[in-house]
Amino acid sequence: MKTSFALLISGIAFTALIPFNQTSGPGTWLNRNSPANKSKINNRIDTPDQDRFVKVQLVHGQLTEPTELAVLPNLDILVSQRRGEFLIYKNATKTLKDAGKLEVYSKTSVPNVNAEEGLLGMALDPNFAKNQYVYAFYSPISKSVNRLSRFKLLNDKITTESEKVILEFYSQREICCHTGGSIAFGPEGYLYVSTGDNSTPFDAPNTPYVNKGYAPLDNRPGFEQYDARRSAGNTNDLRGKILRIKVNEDGSYTTPDGNLFPKGTPKTKPEIYVMGNRNPYRISVDQKTGFLYWGEVGPDANADDDLRGSRGYDEMNQARKAGYFGWPLFIGNNYPYKAYDFTNGTNGAAFDPAKPINNSPNNTGLTELPQANPAFIYYPYAESKEFPEVGAGGRTAMTGPVYYTKPGASPYPAYYNGKLLIYEWIRGWVKAVTMAPNGDYLSMEPFMENVPLAAPIDMEQGPDGKLYILEYGKGWFAKNPDAGIARIDYLEGNRPPVVKNLTIENTSGLLPYKMTAKVEASDPDKDALTYVWKLGAILKTTTTPQVQHTFTKAGQYSVSVTVMDKSRASSKSQTIVVSAGNAQPSVNIALSGNKSFWFPGNPVSYNVQVSDKGAVVNKSRIYVSSSFTEGLDMAGAQLGHQQAAQTLVGQALMAKSDCSTCHKVDTKSIGPMFKQVSSKYQTKSNAVEYIAGKVIKGSSGVWGEVPMPAHPTMKESEAKQIAEWILSLSAGGNSTPTLPAVGKITTPAEAKATAPVLNIKATYTDMGGVGLKPLSDTYVANLRSSVIDARDLKDLSGFARKDNKGDISLIFPEKEGWIKLKSIDLTGIAAIGTSIQKSGDINYTFEIRIDSENGTQVGKADKVSGRIDISPVTDGKFHDVFIKVKADQPASKERHALKTLIFLSN
Template sequence: MRFHSMLLALLPFLSASGLGAAEAPPDYRFKVESLLEGIPQPMQFHFAPDGRVYFIEIGGKLKIFDPKTRVVTEAGGVAVTNAMENGLLGMALDPAFASNRRIYLYYSPPDFEGQVLSRFEIKDDLLDMGSRKDLLTVPEQRKECCHHGGTLRFGPDGSLYVSTGDNTNPFGSEGYSPLDERDGRDPWDAQKSSANTNDLRGKILRIRPKEDGSYEVPEENLFPKGMPQTRPEIYAMGFRNPWRFSIDPRSGVLYVGDVGPDSGGDSEDRGPSGFDTLNRIAKPGNYGWPYSRGKRLYRDFDFVSNAPGEEFDPAKPRNESPNNTGLKELPAVQPPLLWYPGSQSKEFPLLGGGGRTACGGPVFHHDPKFESSGGFPEYYDRSIIFYDWQRPAMLWLRLDEQGALKSMEPFSATLRLAQGDPDGSERFQVKRPVDMCFGPDGALYVMDYGETWGANKDSRLIRISYQSGNLDPVARIKAENTRGAEPLAVKLSAADSFDHESQVLSYEWTLEPGGKKLGSEREIGTTIAEPGNYSIGLAVRDPQGGVGRVSAAITVGNHVPEIRFLEPADGTFLTPGKPLRYRIEVKDVEDGDGSQKPDEIGYRTLVNARWESGGSADGSETGLALMKQSDCFNCHAVDQKLVGPPLLEIANRYRGKPEAVEPAVQRILKGSSGVWGEVGMLPHPQINLDEAHLIVRWIFALEPGKASPAMMRGLSGEITVPSSPEPLGGILDAAYTDTGKGVAGPLGGSAQVRLLARKLQAESGKVEGARLLGGEGSEGQFVGAIDHGHRISFGRVQLQDSSTVSFRVSSGNVGGFIELRDGAADGALLAKVEVKNTGAWGNWVELTAPLETKGSVDLSAFFVKPGNGGLMNLDWLRFNP
């Protein structure tokens, strides 16, 4: 799977005629919910008959998510290699899964050079490794990267479809067609795979699994069984990387996104600009790669003499490569449904421009029952979703009776909806849609891969539903001066409240406790004379009886405390295994500055160190944040007993017991006694069900010896930095909650500093101009496609104890200079190193330069070689003590 790396903001919502007779549904009727967060590199998911979601991660894990309880169960996994974009790539549940519990996985074993399609059984929510049946193997070369496809889906006829990539290095042909026929260069020749009728790579395969774990081949595939120099499993051929496709559950038609090459423009000697394509496959066929792309033709090319040859014939393409083991004369090339380059598309302007990873999305079929389940309306019946993993973009497509494109409409309205946002100014963005399907309820479920190539904390499973009927108005309060001494004058505004249907609203303000009416205007002011804890409620009503409510907490007689770190400074480097000293200053009008009663103020100061170790797995940071907002840490610490048991002890008791999650959630919500001794736990009515699930998930994920958050109390102290695994960075949080004043309740303040590993991964900064890439022998991701003037910003960094800086770089081109500066391009020069050609892009070297300036800096890396592009790759930089 080769992903392009440029990002593009979501397209604005533009309506177009043709999707249905009625007017397009308005944006505000779509509701976006995040069901599950922090999924490391998700790939595919499927709904099981019981409503649960099975999903896989590229690292080899299979997991089960229950949308009702929000509980994730790890069902097991397979051993895989993740080198060269390999891993656990695809999964599908058997059509008879409810009775036979069979699941199919497509993955990259570390002991076999290629992909394996295996069938397993699920027993008691675990992957039964003893039930494994290997149906199909797809041998590959692993000398060079990339393209493996990997989607698995069953069609309505019971056939299993598998997508496979061309397994060809894309970098040796200047972004054009890889046709290198020289000896030993077969990894750079897609004619060995995509254009080879006797090879399973660069194809859509179609097989019918049998009861005994073997398979049969449908007669209607591209080549009949027994035909020499062909593989009968091939349903369609001529793909570069048909990474994501979907199947119409009624017609059986496939919609296949094929990721294209990187050529930036047309060439008379080579052929067309790089195009991604969407292909409609209703019958077996050849889709052209590597001889054509986007209805355009490549020229044959001699890599020995660097001389172009004749243009290929789409009606009778021939594969004359010495790496071809199949037929020389190939089936005629079928045209794509969509084709678009990295630049603005002339044929399909709604697609915009930017990075490209075309994906074939699901077809929607309407059912009247969806009106009560949140399913999509009839307007979208029989429409297809096309999406792009990289831009990201989502569009609705409608075809005519012959299967040709009739109309196109952006699907970005739902993606920018944010809790009733009336104008799109607040944006809920799907970062990288990696898989999607319509659920049994008719709502759209989207697996969002997250911001970067690697494991992302912002990855999530999203539900997009449609709300019918009159919608309640949205109530919003802007409140000024909500904390302070009595008498307290508060200003209140409901100006941001609105009604989706633009109906006239009425307003009602009340003060609690007591229910005193404060007014009925959109904006009011009120003065509260007596100290205490209050809530000002706002109710907004529309003429049809819809009501929206919101409240604002008011504390009279107490001030918000101020808290800050005296040390460490923001951007301090970590030393694994060594203690990190901290000092905190607290200032509070009522409690003083800590010098008067340091023990009491220190006890109420909670310090939390969070270590980053390469990606969050289960939304734990959200659970931790919710605990800090509540009273959890007044009674619990991670590894020591306070009022209640250590959280680690709770995790040890319930680890690996998914049935313990729901009772624990209910104990948080309703309180309990006798579970951990005589001291009971108070109820927490202010926490909702979803929040309680996140809290329990965080607690149950704690493990001894791992880099879990460290909790301490006090205005000063030391926290030991973990050494295994070495953290990639961290956050030090401090929170102080005062004691309140009389009847006025307690208030809290917080502070935070960033902690950095001495080795800064290049992708951890803000990359401007260059691209995030993977593979090529890097330590995870790296920053590549670097031109003169590109920049990476790392924020505040403390250099007091560093003397030199090292860079891990490679260059297969002209190289250039890396300049570290304080802030802007004309800021103080901190260090400078020259990067020369290292012999190949995969040849990494380490270069070291002295630091010219010490102290606190706003660190930025600038790449310099005027008039040149493609200078180098940067994997990391390390500050040496």
């Protein structure tokens, strides 16, 4: 999930027109439908096979907050880590070892505030083979500055004695965020370094008018850290910039011609090449054109606002020459913010990108700023209309290199020559951007789209022409088990197998525990496969995608499988932990009466039943709760008696989202632990809706300063399944039950068309054992209101849907048609009522049939009377119910309009 981690981020088919500018950058538009331009854009018939890209993991699970990597001429890899360490991966021995450490400021003394400073970036000198120079941008612990220094790497060690301080500038530390810190060299030997705006995006405490994720423009005395005009918008400050200098042999530097402000210009800094940056976290320079590229991590506001201005966007930017790129006055395609008075909540005019004015009292530079440049590529949390290929969700823009083939080293197809590679820390994708000869944007497409990445934070083309990727891992401020270094190979010949999924039928059991594991795998080249199973410390090899094994000693065991083809190319599955010596308990909720609906004023009787093999059920560890929620699909699949696997669906949905980047189940990350969230909201009657709303709309201020990103494109039903899973984590033995194990639930006296679903949830957690974690099981029963609104009736034939400003009705067919309701329990149902919103002059006959359109008839009515009686259905099974209608004469234009169906109990 995107949040404001300056170090890593602040706040994680095409349209008809695409950005195109014939002069200095994007901003005008190229019609992609013209024949001439179609030939430029639709050049993908020869797109290389994405399955041929493979990830070679060089280092895994040994890194702690890595920031940048540099590939040495001998293919050793130097890595910087935020907490000050240098590490070196030795290509010859395939080992990782320490290479020195700087004393850096990396942890704040302010409670609940994360420091993002530290060892921020690192790069090799273009003549490294001769001079062994390594450049580092870091936050020394002894002084409140960010510093660019040069060191020597001798005998695989960075020594502080070799340091040459090149430049440094003040940076406040006790309030978060935005550091930048990336270093890159251009083809002329110029050094570029990015700096963040050193401003807080969070809301100021104890004040009625706050930032809310828009541009920080608070100019009240004492609120300087909430005003990015003092830094990013200040021509006389090095923060919120990308600097360009020429470093001399003695460690001094000069500023080259072509920077934004000539040396000696009053109220300016000559080092500035690009200004107006929020958090330009990762930069790259095209080694042929000299164009500068960077990913700009944008603000968190989820929607445009009349008072404040534009919602937040992340940007991928291109600078062909020095310029101002907007922040904090503009974002995205020069979308403006408005001046805002934080003393009374009133606003001023929107800023003008043609004549930007910085009149903040905190500004020490020029008042009149250069004309603002729009972003090259930009996208919000929601789906982007301009760049739909980037997807939706959390966002953390990064730019990698412009890829070029090298003489004697062309490991990838020539198709990618000259394409810009961009990537996303949160979303995990890499895209190849095709540009016109002058650098204008033409299109983007997936690059190595089948290669999974765990929060890629740096990408570099090595001397061998291959891409090397540094993965931070999915977690914040931690040593992540999925952090590592990877090389990307392209296989012209044999390709490794593709492993999709590892499944284990029962992940726990009493001794002897007989386990059956299956893997879904295939080989792109149709080779026969061999499966090497790792079962704890035991290895087994099979020629079929299944293994059976009996564990005879109690314990937790990690199970995984490596799949190999005949050439021994291999891929590894995920790891699943199984429990031998303790069987998962089983929970059931027995309901009396109908298992599809609750009826107004009728209590719902339930009985929670728990069994636990090999143990006595401790009834105090049964947790039962009920709530009324909305959003379950009346088509039927989500209704009725649902087993414990329903919560596992929520777990799977969470794992596929970006939520796991900011939250862990029971360990701290940038966001709260899922178990903390579960415990906090266990007794809230609307917990599912509340948590789901936070997932979709985003959240700030509940668990601290860092905002949690919105997921506006996520389906409400999926967000609720994630919420159900979260709430299941702390139940059973950790909370006081809200309901007894056997009881009745009172229902409202009236049911409306918008009435919610009744959820009854029961969870039991056993006591575990020596060396064994407790195991839980959850059962959820969902009962829908017996009043079904027309908007929920979607499986239709012959009916027409009418939407009158959100008021949905179904227009009866001209001749005949039906409405299908999936998986309905008809126990105790006496009739189905019809609520007609508008009456026509044609009569219809009704038939109620089950299991198919022409199945057994259980009800009939000769006219639209409002009630269709049903013969008793007592088998207790769930049936598909068809409500068939037929006009007794040709229908006129004025036909009946159905508003609701009502299931009536005996």
